[in-house]
Structure formats: C-alpha cells, structure tokens
Amino acid sequence: VTEVPAVRLNDGRSVPQLGFGVYQIEPDDTERAVSRALEIGYRHIDAAQLYGNEEGVGRAIAASGLARDELFVTTKLDIERHGRDSAREALDESLERLGLEYVDLYLIHWPRPAEDRYVETWTGFEQIAATGRARSIGVSNFLVAHLERLAAETATVPAVNQVELHPWLPQQELRAYHRDRGIVTQAYSPLAQGELLAHPVIAGLAARHGRSPAQIVLAWHLGLGNVVFPKSVRPERMRENLDVLDITLADADVTALARLESGRRTGPHPDEV
Numbered sequence: 001v002t003e004v005p006a007v008r009l010n011d012g013r014s015v016p017q018l019g020f021g022v023y024q025i026e027p028d029d030t031e032r033a034v035s036r037a038l039e040i041g042y043r044h045i046d047a048a049q050l051y052g053n054e055e056g057v058g059r060a061i062a063a064s065g066l067a068r069d070e071l072f073v074t075t076k077l078d079i080e081r082h083g084r085d086s087a088r089e090a091l092d093e094s095l096e097r098l099g100l101e102y103v104d105l106y107l108i109h110w111p112r113p114a115e116d117r118y119v120e121t122w123t124g125f126e127q128i129a130a131t132g133r134a135r136s137i138g139v140s141n142f143l144v145a146h147l148e149r150l151a152a153e154t155a156t157v158p159a160v161n162q163v164e165l166h167p168w169l170p171q172q173e174l175r176a177y178h179r180d181r182g183i184v185t186q187a188y189s190p191l192a193q194g195e196l197l198a199h200p201v202i203a204g205l206a207a208r209h210g211r212s213p214a215q216i217v218l219a220w221h222l223g224l225g226n227v228v229f230p231k232s233v234r235p236e237r238m239r240e241n242l243d244v245l246d247i248t249l250a251d252a253d254v255t256a257l258a259r260l261e262s263g264r265r266t267g268p269h270p271d272e273v
C-alpha cells in the first residue's frame, strides 16, 4: 500500500491527502469500484447523500475486511436537507446506508445562500460533532462570504472547505483565506472531470516527466497542499492516480500550469445551486 501523507485538520484529526471520489458512479457499479479502489490501496472515500450510492460504498467497506480506523469516509448533507434537526436525521440515514457508526467527515454540500439556512445547519453540525457521529465537520462550495458568516455567528471553524479546483480554476483567493483561518482545502473535480487532460501544456509536462497528464495534475495539487480524490471506474486509472507521490514538479512546471487559469468551471457556481 502506497504511503499517502496525512494532512492535519484544525480539530486535531487528520485526513489522507489522496483519496477516491464516487460522484457519477452508478449505484450498481459502486460496490465493485470502491472494492477495487480499496484493494489498490485507497483509504479515503469521498461520498455524498446526493450521489445516491452510499449503500454500494458501505458494502465495499464491509467486504474489505479493513479495520474502521484504517479508513477515512466522508459524506455530505443533501442540498434539500438544510436545518438543524434535518442535518442530524440525514446523517443517521447515511450511517445506516454506509453500515457505519460514524463518518470521519460530514460536509454541508452546498451553502444554498438563497435558502439562507446554512448557519442554522452548521449549528446542527456542531452538535453532531459533539456526539461523535461525525468525527470532523466541514463545508463544501462555500465562498469567503459564507465562511465569514460562520465565523461571525458560530463557534466552530470548518475543518475543510471542499471546492472545485484545478489548473483552470486555482482558487487563489479562497486558498489564501483557508490558509489564514486553518481550513484545509479539498479540491474537487481535480482533473476538471478529465477535460483538462488533453491540454497541450499538460501533455508536454507529462511527456517531459514520463508520466500521464492526470499524474502531473495530481502532483500539482499535492504540491499545493490540496486534498484530492479523483474518480475513476477503471482500475488501471485508479492505480495511476494513486501512483503520484514520487512526482516533484519544478518551479517552471508550476508556473506553466499557473498560466492555464481561465476561471472555467465544470460544475455550477455556488451562488447558483
């Protein structure tokens, strides 16, 4: 098993820096995909209520024979279930589907500013953390303004903010804000859902390093300190995406990747969900 670095969270726990994401894996394929990922050596699984495949994740975990404390499992509150009690009930349902006593990390999936309940929901998350049903709590798709409201109106700084981030969308401002506040940056769609991999600059770096385009992009993330969990249903790509810990990019490589910034997103803007 590859030694994946652990990233320290502001609550004293830690998260494996490289994991496996299960968005857009069909429910019927999920057990097989997660089982392969665990065999290959992934120990961090990024799930969500919205993905509709927590049962498959749970079956793969149960079948793996791994001890619970060898795994880091994240799930996220369904966008329709904001609210203090609702957040707790939704987690209980997730735990049932996952077959787990606790998740390592529970995230507010989207802030839904138009609904304006994320502060109340966060107070529910604080209570959940106190019960141990989620060991760490965090948010996803939060902009600086949303994080500032949590800071002003609640007592707990999120352990992580999980946001879309890749060379097209490096999220400089958010990353600097996170760094100042002790929030770990989790980079979702780290490969821009695969769309970035044909870019000639990335292909050129891949050729020069003798590695694949995906490996170059993942090495860039790890070098920045981001936590990532690329998704693939193909075992050869699962292996490839985990086999990146030895890659060191030169400053010139990082500069070349920085020039790709275009603001392009593969998913929606957080204010629009």
Ligand SMILES: NC(=O)c1ccc[n+]([C@@H]2O[C@H](COP(=O)([O-])OP(=O)(O)OC[C@H]3O[C@@H](n4cnc5c(N)ncnc54)[C@H](OP(=O)(O)O)[C@@H]3O)[C@@H](O)[C@H]2O)c1
Pocket: 020, 021, 022, 023, 024, 046, 047, 109, 140, 141, 162, 163, 187, 188, 189, 190, 191, 192, 193, 194, 195, 197, 212, 214, 215, 229, 230, 231, 232, 233, 234, 237, 240, 241, 267
């Ligand atoms: N919090 C949120 O709102 C949010 C939103 C989106 C994603 N996420 C999380 O982030 C995880 C990853 O993001 P993502 O799934 O959107 O996109 P991604 O990991 O950037 O890219 C996945 C796509 O790239 C392909 N791919 C993977 N490895 C590859 C490789 N080595 N070479 C070539 N192609 C490769 C996959 O195809 P194959 O499967 O066919 O290999 C898939 O089409 C998700 O699974 C989810 O856990 C969170």
